[in-house]
Amino acid sequence: MIRTEKHSIYIFLVTLLLTAPQCLAQIIEVCAECEVKNIQQGVALAEDRDTLLIKKGEYQEFNILVDKPISIIGEDFPVIDGQEKGEIFRIVSDNVRIQGLIIVNVGVSYTTDHAAIRVVRSSNFNIENNRFENLFFGIFLERSSKGVIKGNRIMGIARDEYNSGNGVHLWYSNNISVSDNRIEGVRDGIYLEFSDTIRIHGNESRRNLRYGLHFMFSNDNQYTNNLFENNGAGVAVMFSKRIRMTGNRFRKNWGPASYGMLLKEINDAEINDNLFEENTVGINIEGSNRIIYKGNQFVRNGWAVKVLGACYTNRFMANDFLYNSFDLSYNSNINDNIFEGNYWSNYSGYDLDKDGIGDVPHRPVKLFSYIVNRTPETLILLRSLFMDLIDFSERVSPVFTPDNLVDAKPKMRVVQ
Amino acid sequence: MLKILKYSFKDLMRSRWSYVYFLFYLLLGFVLLFLNNDLSKAVITLMNIIVVLVPLISTIFGIMYYYNSREFIELLLAQPLKRTSIFLGLYLGVAGSLTLSLFLGLGLPFALYGLFKSGDILNFSLLIITGSFLTFIFNGLAFNIAISNENRIKGFGYAVLLWLFMAVIYDGLFLLTLIVFEEYPLDTFSLVATVLNPIDLSRILILLELDISALLGYTGANFKAFFGTRLGITSALLMLMFWLLIPLWTSIKQAKRKDF
Incomplete structure (x- = not known):
């Protein structure tokens, strides 16, 4: 008993000595x-x-x-x-x-x-x-x-x-x-x-x-x-590698040159569980490769995702695209990106086998978004009956939009 | 004139078609709000429908009513009545009852889903106002066609063609022009082209009110500068007023000269 007490006194003294300079x-x-x-x-x-x-x-x-x-x-x-x-x-x-x-x-x-x-x-x-x-x-x-x-x-x-x-x-x-x-x-x-x-x-x-x-x-x-x-002008990220963006909210960046997020030359990144709400453009992607987009929500944006070119092997999985004027826009008809298991609010297919995955593949790129890319002025025809008609015909047999750009397994319900 | 208005209004209110029209909007409103509880979202969807359907229904209904009440008109003409008041009465009766159906059919479900407590009341009233304008405009155009065509089949044909042109073909031509002349500044052109079609005008008016304006980018800046201000909205409504008055005026002029 006494020994241990002595012991602890020693320890106390030593500690005191060691910490002394700090006390000064x-x-x-x-x-x-x-x-x-x-x-x-x-x-x-x-x-x-x-x-x-x-x-x-x-x-x-x-x-x-x-x-x-x-x-x-x-x-x-x-x-x-x-x-x-x-x-x-x-x-x-x-x-x-x-x-x-x-x-x-x-x-x-x-x-x-x-x-x-x-x-x-x-x-x-x-x-x-x-x-x-x-x-x-x-x-x-x-x-x-x-x-x-x-x-x-x-x-x-x-x-x-x-x-x-x-x-x-x-x-x-x-x-x-x-x-x-x-x-x-x-x-x-x-x-x-x-x-x-x-x-x-x-x-x-x-x-x-x-x-x-x-x-x-x-x-x-x-x-x-x-x-x-x-x-x-929202958020702009450029020329960077291996970044991770998780759980961020990008909201209300409205304007002619405003972006929720502008990605330029971003490689090997992970963009997960973010919310893009009411932006003119949710994500603007240019020259960005091998990025994984997972579990993001795109709500009421003008364009949810705008792909400008030189974007290869990106994967979009389990994202929610809700009520955007355009879900996706491409400026060419070449596609090397993968879209799978996303929820699209304007998906018009059905699910007969009740497994939660639509039986008909979804084509997220509208012909109208292609036209708007070519001639921006045509945007004033947004939501007109004529546009809906030609969008429908393009969806049935794609000519101008990349024909391999489909979500083969669109979700029937909101993912998040 | 008021008596004729009252008569045709009552006649229409009793007719099946007004009920069908009213029930259609009622159902539409309830289904839309049931599917997504979001009022502003429902207003946008509704806009798509109103801008296309209201002109179609007003044109068809107007022309149908005129042809159906042909005998009644002849009877009235035999009386010591002014032609202006006869036709104006009929016109106002049809357009008024259609507007009432639209207003009640959409107003009821929205009111029940708490329109008055939300901030969407302005957008909604703009929707109703443009809807009413479209009803009046296309009824006037339908009367124009009906008076100048004795042949019913021809009249119907022209009416459907008119709707098709305004709702679809016009936009197609508009789009083509924009693409063909994309090298040139097209701001003024698109502004003028929009104003010249009441359907496009209403569509843009509602789009701008629903805060999609920024989406329109640089093109939209021009539109926002024009329509976004109080002056712009007023001038757009004035333009719709013109669209209302001119067909009405020509149809009355035609009716005055016509040998029945």
Whole structure:
């Protein structure tokens, strides 16, 4: 009994010794009445692993260089006002945490990309629960890795594309988690370029001037449970490999050049269980190969899927196509993609053997969609009796649409 | 005129065909709403049907009624009555009863499925308004044909041809023109071509109201700019009014000159 007690005391002492350096880390308070009046002063005073506790108040500061591993934590959301003079935080050290601040008035510049928080060549950073208003760029990562961007609220008032920036901007950055952020009113909500193995989860990107999500040359990324709504041009993803998109919602991207999702040169991707609702074009596919589309719902879109060309061995399985003006549009009569086991709301076949699969194959491409591709003006004949008649005759004996493009096993009931 | 209107209206209300027409719409409304509870979806489907069926039924019904009441008209003509009031009365009686059937037949199921609580009431009323316009327009056209053709078979033939032309052939020619002249800017042309056909005009009007406008892309921008505004809707309705008044005017003119 006594022995074991002694034992535990030793263990306690050893633990204490090991953790001692951490206990030495100080908390430096910053407020108008404190010894340290502003953040810049605080950062200069701080040692490694210290915490700057910013009290409630307004701090008019910009160009704050964070060059040591410290935590900057706001209490009751202090306001950092950049007075539109330039960038506000620049992080050039590993292990930095910025939390609970309201950052406003980032300067707009036509020559440099000023950001509310810029992270340069650093890793293990945490940017959490901040609010950004009246900004140019929000969070800008440059050649950084292993960070977390979580629970931030970015509210821009962007009006023109040429003088606005992106909400979350990743450039040559890897292994980052971007989750639960709310981004509105900027140019591109989330922007990635040359950034691999990123996890984008649970974000809401709304009413942005251009794209809700925009990425290029970014491979092996995961996009899960995000919401992209009412963005100027929807979501555009280009030149990337092995991406996975699951459980996202793409809604209400209405406009002459607006897409729920625009895929260009995307290869070996998985696009599962997403919802595309009320977009002019649900998915616009161009030059994308070996993609699996499974369990997605396309509801009330103008075009659910628009295939523009050079798309090979894609598979569409168990998706729901509900009340779209056009379910599928092709601009040629060559098809190398597979459609199987989807539900089509305008399927007109029957199921005599009651196995839940229609006995007659379904042809999702209408002749009218082919005509509209050729001459866009003809769209004003949408829903006219003449069009229904020629669609019917084309369905009976296809001439202009790919004749091997059929769903041989259309579902009789909604899949999801 | 009012007496004749009242008489022909009552006569039609008692006739089997009005009931059939009314029951048809009633059934259609209920079945549509039963199959999908979504009101706005049902409005779109209904639009497809109304834009095609209402002109057909109005034309056929109008011409049938005229030929059937031929003797009655001759009797009235023997009385000291103005020709204008006789024909106007008959016309309004037929068109009115058809509109009433349409309104009640579709209104009842939609009202029962909670139209007044939903935001679709505007779309629905637009549907009913265009439906009524189409009824009046095609009734007028039918009267035109009936008055100028003594031969019933010929009259029916022309009536069916008229419907076929407006509902199908016109769009075919329209499409052909668009494809043949695809190199040229066609915005103004398509706007004019739409306005010149009441069926197309009603179709586009409803399509734009149902927020499909963005789907129309750049072509649609032109249409939205024209029809999407209050001015556009008003001018479209005015155009439909023209379509209503011109056949009516010509048929009355014909009736005045005709030697019965």
